[in-house]
Amino acid sequence: MNHTEIDTLVKKWIVEAADKPANPRVQQVVVRLLGDLCKTIEDLDLTPNEVWSGISYMAAAGAANELGLLAAGMGLEHFLDLRADEAEAKAGLSGATPRTIEGPLYVAGAPESVGFARLDDGSESDRAEVLFMQGTVFDADGRPAPGAQVEVWHANLMGNYSFFDQNQSHFNLRRTIVADEQGRYQFRSILPVGYGCPPDGTTQQLLNLLGRHGQRPAHIHFFISADGHRKLTTQINIDGDAYLWDDFAFATRDGLVPAITRIDDPAQLDALRLDQPYASIDFDFHLSRDSAALPTALVERPRATA
Ligand code: MBD
Ligand code: FE
Numbered sequence: 140m141n142h143t144e145i146d147t148l149v150k151k152w153i154v155e156a157a158d159k160p161a162n163p164r165v166q167q168v169v170v171r172l173l174g175d176l177c178k179t180i181e182d183l184d185l186t187p188n189e190v191w192s193g194i195s196y197m198a199a200a201g202a203a204n205e206l207g208l209l210a211a212g213m214g215l216e217h218f219l220d221l222r223a224d225e226a227e228a229k230a231g232l233s234g235a236t237p238r239t240i241e242g243p244l245y246v247a248g249a250p251e252s253v254g255f256a257r258l259d260d261g262s263e264s265d266r267a268e269v270l271f272m273q274g275t276v277f278d279a280d281g282r283p284a285p286g287a288q289v290e291v292w293h294a295n296l297m298g299n300y301s302f303f304d305q306n307q308s309h310f311n312l313r314r315t316i317v318a319d320e321q322g323r324y325q326f327r328s329i330l331p332v333g334y335g336c337p338p339d340g341t342t343q344q345l346l347n348l349l350g351r352h353g354q355r356p357a358h359i360h361f362f363i364s365a366d367g368h369r370k371l372t373t374q375i376n377i378d379g380d381a382y383l384w385d386d387f388a389f390a391t392r393d394g395l396v397p398a399i400t401r402i403d404d405p406a407q408l409d410a411l412r413l414d415q416p417y418a419s420i421d422f423d424f425h426l427s428r429d430s431a432a433l434p435t436a437l438v439e440r441p442r443a444t445a
Pocket of ligand 1: 211243334
């Protein structure tokens with residue numbers, strides 16, 4: 140079949156078969172996607188077995204709740220970032236901290252505090268390096284933004300996230316910090332390690348067939364929100380990680396790899412009651428003003444709430 144014949148068929152199945160009002164957007168998208176799928180089957184001469192194995196794959200990925208992970212690993216989530224960047228550049232917005240993907244492991248409802256929080260429950264303190272991270276949230280005019288919300292979440296020393304990993308305490312390594320009167324935030328935590336896709340999962344199964352690994356470099360996630368400003372979804376990476384520029388989710392970006400300082404001054408360690416040197420990261424967040432001319436920065440997607 141040629142593509143015109145396929146388009147005629149798809150139009151018949153989707154558009155002409157409608158006998159009550161269709162949602163025009165859904166109809167438009169389905170016509171396009173189904174047409175592209177049929178053209179792929181035709182052009183690549185897919186066998187019925189191949190088509191059904193693709194359908195079972197999607198069913199298995201859905202049943203395993205790995206479709207969000209798959210979207211990250213196929214670059215789709217990063218693609219949405221690139222499009223949001225383009226829309227903002229076109230609207231003349233610049234100067235904000237780069238965005239990067241949310242990933243599938245955010246959980247709403249983390250404990251909230253003003254100015255400071257400790258993220259880790261101490262359960263890995265015997266092996267972990269202590270991290271202090273701090274900085275200022277700036278508004279679109281370059282002024283500190285007191286009251287801005289800093290939502291932060293990251294993995295433990297196993298590369299696992301609380302809630303999804305039932306072995307961790309409630310909201311371990313997840314907090315909401317409200318920036319203080321100077322717009323500052325600070326947290327104490329542990330330096331995380333990178334994430335690896337579940338080795339027996341559906342995402343890794345496809346990555347294997349594509350000759351790809353499923354590793355992420357060590358990173359820390361953020362949502363930064365302030366009235367009148369675009370919500371910033373971003374991450375910082377831990378410098379020095381072997382996968383820093385080889386992330387299976389393509390999320391590492393210039394401007395999101397802050398320097399890490401090792402603090403070993405005995406007076407500073409004493410003041411914090413630490414007996415080992417610790418890692419310190421300074422990182423400021425810069426927001427851009429919200430604009431009705433832009434697609435919203437508030438992304439709706441399935442998220443866990445605990
Ligand atoms: C993660 O921790 C993550 O951030 C992404 C994008 C995908 C899987 C695990
Ligand atoms: Fe992550």
